[in-house]
Amino acid sequence: MSSKERFADKMEMPPKTEGPNVYPLSWVAKTQKMEEIWQASQREFWDPQKLPWDTFDPSRYSWEERESIAYWWTILSVFDASAPPVFAAAMIKTYEDHEEDPVRRCFFSVTRDEQNHEQLCGMAITKLLEHTDPLTYIPKTDIGRRLQKNAHWLYFNGGRYWSGYKNAVPKYSLAVLFSSFLMGEIAAATIFHQMSKGCAEPVFQEGFKNIGRDEGRHMAICMSLMERDYPKLKVEDRALITKQIRAGYLFLSAVLFEPPMEFWDLPNDFIANQREAEEIARAAGFGIPTYDAKKENWKNAMLNLKGVLDKYNIPFPAIPEVGITGEEVRDVDMEDIIPVF
Ligand SMILES: [Fe+2]
Ligand SMILES: [Fe+2]
Numbered sequence: 067m068s069s070k071e072r073f074a075d076k077m078e079m080p081p082k083t084e085g086p087n088v089y090p091l092s093w094v095a096k097t098q099k100m101e102e103i104w105q106a107s108q109r110e111f112w113d114p115q116k117l118p119w120d121t122f123d124p125s126r127y128s129w130e131e132r133e134s135i136a137y138w139w140t141i142l143s144v145f146d147a148s149a150p151p152v153f154a155a156a157m158i159k160t161y162e163d164h165e166e167d168p169v170r171r172c173f174f175s176v177t178r179d180e181q182n183h184e185q186l187c188g189m190a191i192t193k194l195l196e197h198t199d200p201l202t203y204i205p206k207t208d209i210g211r212r213l214q215k216n217a218h219w220l221y222f223n224g225g226r227y228w229s230g231y232k233n234a235v236p237k238y239s240l241a242v243l244f245s246s247f248l249m250g251e252i253a254a255a256t257i258f259h260q261m262s263k264g265c266a267e268p269v270f271q272e273g274f275k276n277i278g279r280d281e282g283r284h285m286a287i288c289m290s291l292m293e294r295d296y297p298k299l300k301v302e303d304r305a306l307i308t309k310q311i312r313a314g315y316l317f318l319s320a321v322l323f324e325p326p327m328e329f330w331d332l333p334n335d336f337i338a339n340q341r342e343a344e345e346i347a348r349a350a351g352f353g354i355p356t357y358d359a360k361k362e363n364w365k366n367a368m369l370n371l372k373g374v375l376d377k378y379n380i381p382f383p384a385i386p387e388v389g390i391t392g393e394e395v396r397d398v399d400m401e402d403i404i405p406v407f
Pocket of ligand 1: 146254
């Protein structure tokens with residue numbers, strides 16, 4: 067059809083507009099829970115620039131400490147810096163699918179929240195390193211140099227995720243996407259709760275508390291959409307979800323636990339360097355959980371998710387790394403990943 071073709075001379079009413087188009091022109095509201103979550107997001111909105119930055123003096127820390135703490139924020143950024151575009155793409159899908167108005171607004175709120183989280187990562191790194199990014203920064207210490215190598219490898223791995231995600235969004239129903247999102251949100255709520263308890267700096271405590279509250283809302287969004295859609299979930303979608311959960315475990319372990327080497331393409335000294343940095347950061351009052359605490363927390367987060375999926379008879383994958391038995395899922399690739407923060 068040429069764009070010049072005129073219809074108005076030929077017919078009384080225009081032809082039907084084919085979907086998908088980002089143009090619902092309707093404001094249906096059926097899921098009351100989504101309306102409540104949206105209103106909470108309006109009330110709880112916060113500004114990273116208004117955190118008590120005046121109480122934060124990085125010069126109180128040694129350069130080893132600054133580089134180690136900045137490294138943790140860098141790991142977080144590998145996940146959080148992709149979250150705004152990832153959720154923006156999901157938000158566009160809610161418009162194309164002509165989702166309910168409060169659902170569209172909820173995805174908008176997640177996109178906005180994730181932008182805040184990314185800002186906080188940037189502010190923390192910039193203040194700690196006195197440089198606007200961890201990759202071109204010139205390290206001042208030996209551990210700083212080794213951590214920068216780690217950061218480059220993380221960045222390389224994370225960079226492969228976007229092309230897979232872009233393919234997945236049009237291919238999968240929102241219902242499949244939710245379970246992957248939920249996985250990310252449970253993981254995120256878990257880690258930020260731990261970090262706010264474990265950090266001595268008021269600015270980090272408050273930042274983590276705010277992010278944790280946002281992630282709790284994101285979790286609630288996923289849960290209420292699952293409640294709405296999962297009773298009528300297609301059988302073939304169930305297997306897809308099981309695979310996505312295993313993929314999400316492998317992907318998110320890099321920030322919640324430690325990166326599994328069969329999935330993350332990383333050098334041999336990666337974990338040793340990271341553990342050394344975590345030790346330094348912890349001793350400086352930046353409370354990254356210990357190996358055992360991470361493992362326990364990550365396991366509990368997985369069991370929470372299992373509890374949700376069990377209700378809808380979706381088989382849970384085996385996660386032998388934290389002692390969870392289930393359906394074996396093999397051959398997961400970076401290109402298969404949907405889960406995000
Ligand atoms: Fe986030
Ligand atoms: Fe989130």
